[in-house]
Amino acid sequence: MADQEEQNMIDIYVMGRRYRVPEGLTIMTALEYAGYKYVRGCGCRGGFCGACSTVYRKEDDYKLKMDLACQTAVEDGMFLVQLPFVPALREAYEIEDVDPGEKDNVLLDLYPEIARCVSCNTCSKACPQDIEVMDYVQAALRGDVERTAKLSFDCLHCGLCSIRCPADIKHYHLAQLARRLKGRYLDLDSSELEKRIKELEEGIYTEEYEEMLKMTIDELKKCYEERKFEEEG
Amino acid sequence: MIQMEDGYLYYPGCTLKTKASDYEESSKKVMEALGKPLVEMDNWYCCGAVQSLATDDIMHQIAAVRTMLCAQEQGERELVTLCDMCYNVLKQANKRMKEKPDELETMNEFLDEDPDYEGQVEVHHIFELFRDMKDEIKKLVKKPLDGLNVVTYYGCMLLRPNHVSIDNTEDPMIMEDILELLGANTIVNPKRTECCGSYHTVNRGDIVENRVEEIVARAAEDGADVIALSCPLCQFNLDYHQRVSDHKIPVLYLTELMALSFGMEAGLKKHKINPRGALKDFLE
Ligand code: FES
Numbered sequence: 001m002a003d004q005e006e007q008n009m010i011d012i013y014v015m016g017r018r019y020r021v022p023e024g025l026t027i028m029t030a031l032e033y034a035g036y037k038y039v040r041g042c043g044c045r046g047g048f049c050g051a052c053s054t055v056y057r058k059e060d061d062y063k064l065k066m067d068l069a070c071q072t073a074v075e076d077g078m079f080l081v082q083l084p085f086v087p088a089l090r091e092a093y094e095i096e097d098v099d100p101g102e103k104d105n106v107l108l109d110l111y112p113e114i115a116r117c118v119s120c121n122t123c124s125k126a127c128p129q130d131i132e133v134m135d136y137v138q139a140a141l142r143g144d145v146e147r148t149a150k151l152s153f154d155c156l157h158c159g160l161c162s163i164r165c166p167a168d169i170k171h172y173h174l175a176q177l178a179r180r181l182k183g184r185y186l187d188l189d190s191s192e193l194e195k196r197i198k199e200l201e202e203g204i205y206t207e208e209y210e211e212m213l214k215m216t217i218d219e220l221k222k223c224y225e226e227r228k229f230e231e232e233g
Numbered sequence: 234m235i236q237m238e239d240g241y242l243y244y245p246g247c248t249l250k251t252k253a254s255d256y257e258e259s260s261k262k263v264m265e266a267l268g269k270p271l272v273e274m275d276n277w278y279c280c281g282a283v284q285s286l287a288t289d290d291i292m293h294q295i296a297a298v299r300t301m302l303c304a305q306e307q308g309e310r311e312l313v314t315l316c317d318m319c320y321n322v323l324k325q326a327n328k329r330m331k332e333k334p335d336e337l338e339t340m341n342e343f344l345d346e347d348p349d350y351e352g353q354v355e356v357h358h359i360f361e362l363f364r365d366m367k368d369e370i371k372k373l374v375k376k377p378l379d380g381l382n383v384v385t386y387y388g389c390m391l392l393r394p395n396h397v398s399i400d401n402t403e404d405p406m407i408m409e410d411i412l413e414l415l416g417a418n419t420i421v422n423p424k425r426t427e428c429c430g431s432y433h434t435v436n437r438g439d440i441v442e443n444r445v446e447e448i449v450a451r452a453a454e455d456g457a458d459v460i461a462l463s464c465p466l467c468q469f470n471l472d473y474h475q476r477v478s479d480h481k482i483p484v485l486y487l488t489e490l491m492a493l494s495f496g497m498e499a500g501l502k503k504h505k506i507n508p509r510g511a512l513k514d515f516l517e
Contacts, residue, residue, distance in 0.1 A: 104251040119278040119296035121346070134278075141279050142250040166292075 010076035027054055027069040027080060040084035047071040050156030053083040053128075066126045066160045086159025090173040095184050098177075105143035106181065111174045114141050116167035123161035123171055129154045133161045133171050140174055146186055148178035240264070241362065242309040243271035244300060246319035247279050253316065253465035255500030259488035260315050260359060262499040266492075267369050269362070271313065276303045280322040283432070291339055297326030298340055301354045302347055313357050315488075317390035317464035324356040324397040358391060358399050360407050360463065360487070370414050375496035376515055377416025383490070384422045384457040384482075385409055386448065388429055388467040402426075408461060408487055415494040420455045424448045429470040438474070445474040453480045458511045461487045472505045483508035 009020045012030060019034040028042060043051035052069035059077035069082060091110045098106045108114060114137055123133035136151035152175030161171040215223065241264070249257040264271045278296045285293035300323060304312045314320040330337045331352045341349040363370060385408040392398045392405060400407040405426065412419040427448065430441030448471065452460055460482055462468055472484040483506045492499035493515045501508055509516060 108251075115279075115282070117279060117296070118281065118292055119299050120292065121344075125346070135276070138278050142245075142247040144250070 010074065012074050012077075013079045015081055016079075021074060023074070023076075025074055027056075027067070027072050027074050027078075028052055030074040031069070031080070031082070041082045042070070045070045048156065050158035053086070053158040053160050054080060055083065055160075056080045066164070067128045068156075068158065071128065083159070083163070086163055088159055088162045088170045088173060090170065091177075093177070095180060098181065099185055100143070100145045100181050101185065105141075107140040107143065107145065107148065107174060107178060110177060111140070111170060113167060113169050114174060117141065117169060118167060120166060122164045122166065123169070126160040126164040128158060128160065129156060131155060136175060136178075137169060137171060140178060145178050145181045148175060149182040149186075152176075152178065240270040240272045241313040242304055242307065242311060243273050244277050244304075244312050244314050244319060244323065245273060246314065246316040248316055248318075248465045252469065252503065253486075255489060255503050256315055256463070256465060256468075256486040259486055259492045259499035262497055263488050263491045263495065264359075264362075266373055266495050266497070267366055269366075274300070274303050274312075275307055278303075280319045280326075282318055282322065284322045284325045291336055291343075294326045294329060294336075294340065295343070297323050298330060298344070298350050299347075301327055301330070301352075302344070302350045304354045305351060306348065310353055311355050311357060313359055313362065315359050315463065317358070317388065318466060320356065320358045320399075321390040321397060325394075327352075327354060327356050328397065358463075360391070360411070361399055363411050363491075364407055367410070367414060370411065370491070374415055374494045376494055378412075378418075378490060378494050378515060379416050381417045381490075381512075381515070382420060382456050382458045383412050383417045384420045384425070384452040384455055384460050385412070386422075386425050386429075386460050386462040386467060386471065386484075388426070388462065388464050389431070390464055392426060408463075411487065412461065412490070415490060417490065417494075420452075420457060422451055422455050422457075424451045429467045430474075431466060431470070434466075434470050434474070441470050442474050442477055445471055446478050449475055449478055449480045449482050452482055457482055459490075459508060460484045461490055463487055475506060481506050483511050 008023045010023050012019055012021055014031060014034060014036070021030040021033050025033060028045065041052055043049035047068055047070060053066065054069040055064060055066050057064055057079045058075065093110055100106045103109060117137050119134060119138070121134045123137070124131065127133050131154055132151050136148045139147035139151065155172055155175050157172045159172060162169065165171065212220065212223070245257060261271050278299045280300065281293055281296045314323060330340065330350065337350065337352055387405055387408070392400065392402045395402050403426070409419045409421060424447060428444065429448065430444040433440040460471060462484065463486060468484050468486065475481055483504060485508055486500060489500040493512065498516065
């Protein structure tokens with residue numbers, strides 16, 4: 001018994017200190033196993049919110065690696081550090097004042113530092129979502145809002161790209177602007193949306209919602225597990 | 234010179250997609266008419282807009298090399314640029330990689346996620362294509378630019394440094410030769426190879442204003458109806474900074490004039506000084 005337990009344990013280093021943790025945990029749960037409590041740097045625990053950026057190195061590797069702590073399994077000999085927050089500057093803008101059709105390049109106007117991109121691709125290598133970050137920055141540089149928005153669609157705003165960038169580009173804020181511009185100016189208005197808003201205003205879900213408020217946690221869980229998806233189309 | 238059968242692999246550069254869209258539109262139409270359409274690369278990267286001359290600065294050559302790599306991976310060896318700045322940066326960076334195998338090796342090691350660049354791509358400016366298509370151009374001229382006085386302007390990037398020049402650095406004739414085919418009255422002006430002030434436009438507009446004044450004053454003295462060029466930055470400087478000048482000479486891309494002489498209208502949209510007055514005899 002003791003032997004088997006020994007086999008399944010690995011060593012990790014958290015901010016320089018060694019801990020023995022069971023194999024198979026994510027970085028996030030391994031840290032909690034080691035006694036840390038997350039007050040920042042943790043959100044959805046499901047790989048969607050981008051709050052859990054982590055930087056690590058393996059014992060025999062010279063490369064720094066980056067990932068999401070909630071999505072990556074711990075490995076033996078990992079040196080870990082958590083980033084609670086990336087303080088990258090985000091430009092303020094009024095979405096109604098930045099029509100990409102009226103200017104040569106709104107993205108460049110608001111984030112002029114993208115012109116410093118040297119195409120080193122460090123951003124893409126840092127991205128835990130495998131986004132072609134460099135390529136969307138390049139698309140932004142030539143004013144292609146559509147491509148910037150498309151390529152960056154899976155971005156979680158973890159900020160790792162910006163931390164690594166030698167040109168101090170704020171990739172994820174730039175990309176969010178592009179997606180907002182696409183939503184506001186490039187995509188067609190949906191008639192379905194208006195219909196839906198009207199239904200909601202008329203209280204189509206009020207009854208169901210009130211029922212849910214009365215449920216216990218277990219009832220809610222059951223309800224969630226048995227939920228049905230509407231068919232597409 | 235170039236062998237691509239159905240056209241030429243084309244590197245646009247960022248400015249051609251924004252401020253200089255007139256240049257892209259007119260070039261595409263002209264090349265299409267010549268039966269050699271410009272085929273945009275599947276993927277490309279901003280050239281960086283300034284060639285870094287520091288001997289130990291490989292970082293700033295990466296973007297250019299990535300673009301060469303895109304051409305190589307598309308199976309092409311010849312790459313055509315329109316923008317003078319892009320031409321100059323790509324050509325110099327490419328030359329550096331060809332001539333310095335140690336730097337190429339360092340570069341390829343850095344680009345470890347990509348295939349190696351083999352140094353086989355050649356960079357050309359669109360004017361070099363025109364030089365090789367004189368007969369074809371002549372055949373397409375339907376509305377000769379009779380009586381239009383054109384002063385050419387080369388600026389720096391097509392001619393300097395000498396080892397990437399597309400023509401004689403001191404006495405270039407490549408634009409004059411094309412204009413002659415179009416039937417224009419070409420004026421050879423001594424200011425045509427002087428610098429417009431370039432990027433000083435960003436924070437020292439006064440320097441550019443002085444340069445531009447000298448260039449346009451001389452062009453006016455020579456009786457210019459329009460100035461012809463190809464560099465989007467020179468175009469912007471000569472066009473925009475005439476706002477403080479007594480002269481208002483339209484500044485056109487050579488390909489806009491070519492399109493007109495072929496009986497097509499292309500570009501002519503983003504000019505600060507409206508060229509339509511000067512060109513009225515040749516517009517429908
Ligand atoms: S906690 Fe939300 S992505 Fe990891």
